Amino acid sequence: MTPAVEVRNLTHYYLKGTENQVAAINNINLSVEKGETLGIIGHTGSGKSTLIAHFNGLLKPDEGEVLVDGKNIFESKETLRQSRFTLRQSRFKVGLCFQYPEYQLFEETVYKDIAFGPKNMKLPQEEIDRRVLTAAGMAGVRKENLEKSPFDLSGGEKRRAAIAGVMSMEPQVLVLDEPAAGLDPAGRRELINMIKNYRRATGCTVIIVSHSMEDIASVADRVCVLNKAEIAMLGTPKEVYTRDEELRSMGLNVPEITRIFIMLKKRGLDVPADVFTVDDAVASIRKLSERGKA
Amino acid sequence: MISDISIGQYFTGNSFLHKMDARMKFILVFALLVFVFLCKSFFSLALMVVFTVFAVILSKVPFKMVLKSIKPLVIIILFTALLNIFYTTGGTTYFEWHSLKLTEKGINTAIFMAVRILVLVVISSLLTYTTTPTMLTDAIERLLSPLSVFHIKVHTLAMMMTLALRFIPTLVEEIERIMNAQKARGAELETGGLIARSKALVPIFVPLMVSSFRRAYELAFAMTCRCYTGGEGRTRMKQMKLKPRDFIAAVFVAALLAGVLVLNHFFEAVI
Ligand SMILES: Nc1ncnc2c1ncn2[C@@H]1O[C@H](COP(=O)(O)OP(=O)(O)OP(=O)(O)O)[C@@H](O)[C@H]1O
Numbered sequence: 001m002t003p004a005v006e007v008r009n010l011t012h013y014y015l016k017g018t019e020n021q022v023a024a025i026n027n028i029n030l031s032v033e034k035g036e037t038l039g040i041i042g043h044t045g046s047g048k049s050t051l052i053a054h055f056n057g058l059l060k061p062d063e064g065e066v067l068v069d070g071k072n073i074f075e076s077k078e079t080l081r082q083s084r085f086t087l088r089q090s091r092f093k094v095g096l097c098f099q100y101p102e103y104q105l106f107e108e109t110v111y112k113d114i115a116f117g118p119k120n121m122k123l124p125q126e127e128i129d130r131r132v133l134t135a136a137g138m139a140g141v142r143k144e145n146l147e148k149s150p151f152d153l154s155g156g157e158k159r160r161a162a163i164a165g166v167m168s169m170e171p172q173v174l175v176l177d178e179p180a181a182g183l184d185p186a187g188r189r190e191l192i193n194m195i196k197n198y199r200r201a202t203g204c205t206v207i208i209v210s211h212s213m214e215d216i217a218s219v220a221d222r223v224c225v226l227n228k229a230e231i232a233m234l235g236t237p238k239e240v241y242t243r244d245e246e247l248r249s250m251g252l253n254v255p256e257i258t259r260i261f262i263m264l265k266k267r268g269l270d271v272p273a274d275v276f277t278v279d280d281a282v283a284s285i286r287k288l289s290e291r292g293k294a
Numbered sequence: 295m296i297s298d299i300s301i302g303q304y305f306t307g308n309s310f311l312h313k314m315d316a317r318m319k320f321i322l323v324f325a326l327l328v329f330v331f332l333c334k335s336f337f338s339l340a341l342m343v344v345f346t347v348f349a350v351i352l353s354k355v356p357f358k359m360v361l362k363s364i365k366p367l368v369i370i371i372l373f374t375a376l377l378n379i380f381y382t383t384g385g386t387t388y389f390e391w392h393s394l395k396l397t398e399k400g401i402n403t404a405i406f407m408a409v410r411i412l413v414l415v416v417i418s419s420l421l422t423y424t425t426t427p428t429m430l431t432d433a434i435e436r437l438l439s440p441l442s443v444f445h446i447k448v449h450t451l452a453m454m455m456t457l458a459l460r461f462i463p464t465l466v467e468e469i470e471r472i473m474n475a476q477k478a479r480g481a482e483l484e485t486g487g488l489i490a491r492s493k494a495l496v497p498i499f500v501p502l503m504v505s506s507f508r509r510a511y512e513l514a515f516a517m518t519c520r521c522y523t524g525g526e527g528r529t530r531m532k533q534m535k536l537k538p539r540d541f542i543a544a545v546f547v548a549a550l551l552a553g554v555l556v557l558n559h560f561f562e563a564v565i
């Protein structure tokens with residue numbers, strides 16, 4: 001099967017040609033399968049945002065190529081446009097939701113703002129209405145907020161509205177850059193659940209950038225760790241999170257709960273080291289105590 | 295593209311001009327601009343050109359940078375020249391077509407005007423190339439401080455200018471970010487007619503306005519929190535002091551004035 005998004009030997013420089021030239025990403029090879037959820041983590045400035053801005057052609061690679069659906073998006077103007085939308089299939093290919101997307105809101109009402117994307121796709125009005133309502137529902141935008149001005153919402157509500165604005169284009173690949181940054185714990189949890197639901201409902205490919213190892217562990221099928229502009233690790237959460245020491249040396253942490261379990265294991269308790277969420281932890285402690293009773 | 299804007303751009307350096315007192319530079323540049331208008335003959339203007347080239351070399355700002363500051367004005371210069379070429383008549387007529395007349399005087403005036411604008415632009419851009427925006431506004435504040443007699447809040451004006459200059463790069467960055475976000479939602483910014491294009495600006499400018507206001511409030515809060523109360527009783531970390539080099543420059547410019555006046559007197563006036 002052709003991967004949904006694939007990058008080959010991708011390198012991007014900022015401030016090219018000046019003495020401050022830096023490679024924000026360096027020789028990246030990555031392929032994302034259709035229907036999978038990929039988590040991207042890495043310390044601040046490791047190049048995560050730069051990498052994902054290539055997926056829909058907002059940034060042009062200095063070296064290497066970007067393939068969406070097996071096609072090089074920089075082949076011609078037409079293919080670049082198609083990486084953002086294909087008019088005939090009325091389906092967005094790669095929907096990118098930026099870090100702090102709430103600053104892109106501009107319309108008079110939340111409803112109109114969510115409809116901005118579908119309108120640009122020149123869809124018929126009924127289809128636009130359907131998509132806005134579906135996206136708003138999935139992103140958790142409350143009904144009574146739809147007719148409000150986006151500037152009257154709280155930070156978290158704005159975030160949801162902005163994410164709905166990207167979801168309403170029903171992209172084949174949804175890319176979210178730190179969607180949960182700056183939200184309270186309940187908001188984070190809801191957002192993660194929302195992404196899971198979205199994926200279950202649509203079967204789309206989802207790429208999610210996050211600083212939170214817990215969040216990534218609970219949604220991602222695979223994790224890609226960026227370190228200093230390069231891919232340091234790539235694998236299932238289990239494979240990646242057991243390399244505790246290495247992650248720590250890159251300025252990252254395994255989830256709090258995993259660390260506790262690794263320490264417990266070191267002290268001789270018979271617990272698994274691949275516990276990433278509190279729910280898993282509760283389950284495995286139950287198991288342990290039941291075994292103790294027996 | 296947008297990030298090429300070179301308003302108030304400072305070129306880091308350590309030349310004679312960089313080291314001059316910003317107040318003196320400001321006054322001298324103002325004087326030089328007046329001199330340019332005093333020039334009547336080609337010879338006095340030529341003296342100004344020579345002086346300007348000398349100043350550019352002295353500043354060690356690469357010629358390429360100076361050319362960059364002229365580039366956006368090329369159209370205005372050409373337009374002025376074209377207007378003058380047909381507007382003024384006199385002397386030998388080279389060419390005539392209906393009411394349009396190409397005369398010796400017309401050509402001379404056109405060249406004179408074009409060179410004059412060029413000199414004006416280069417001299418004023420040298421000021422911004424060799425003076426940081428902060429120093430420049432500081433100098434303006436000091437020079438205008440006598441106006442506080444008339445209850446004009448000079449310090450506040452200067453602070454506003456500093457802040458405005460400081461936020462130009464931030465705004466440019468912000469515009470780029472918002473443009474990308476809207477492009478990702480399928481906004482077409484580079485195609486279509488004039489109306490379609492100006493409509494496409496709405497999704498860029500509304501968020502830009504909103505975030506500018508937000509930023510202004512935040513900045514005001516931050517400044518208040520650090521006990522900013524305006525100019526009263528404020529002292530400076532960097533005191534401005536006139537040095538011998540400032541007086542040397544002043545004498546030099548005065549000599550230039552004399553030169554311009556003498557040349558004006560002895561040679562035929564173009565305008
Ligand atoms: N417009 C730009 N001009 C110059 N350098 C840039 C620009 N944008 C990013 N960089 C540099 O490129 C590197 C990667 O930036 P990027 O935004 O991709 O990091 P990130 O992994 O998304 O970080 P964060 O977690 O803070 O969002 C950083 O070192 C940054 O300084």
Ligand SMILES: [Mg+2]
Pocket residue numbers: 048049050099177
């Ligand atoms: Mg980022």
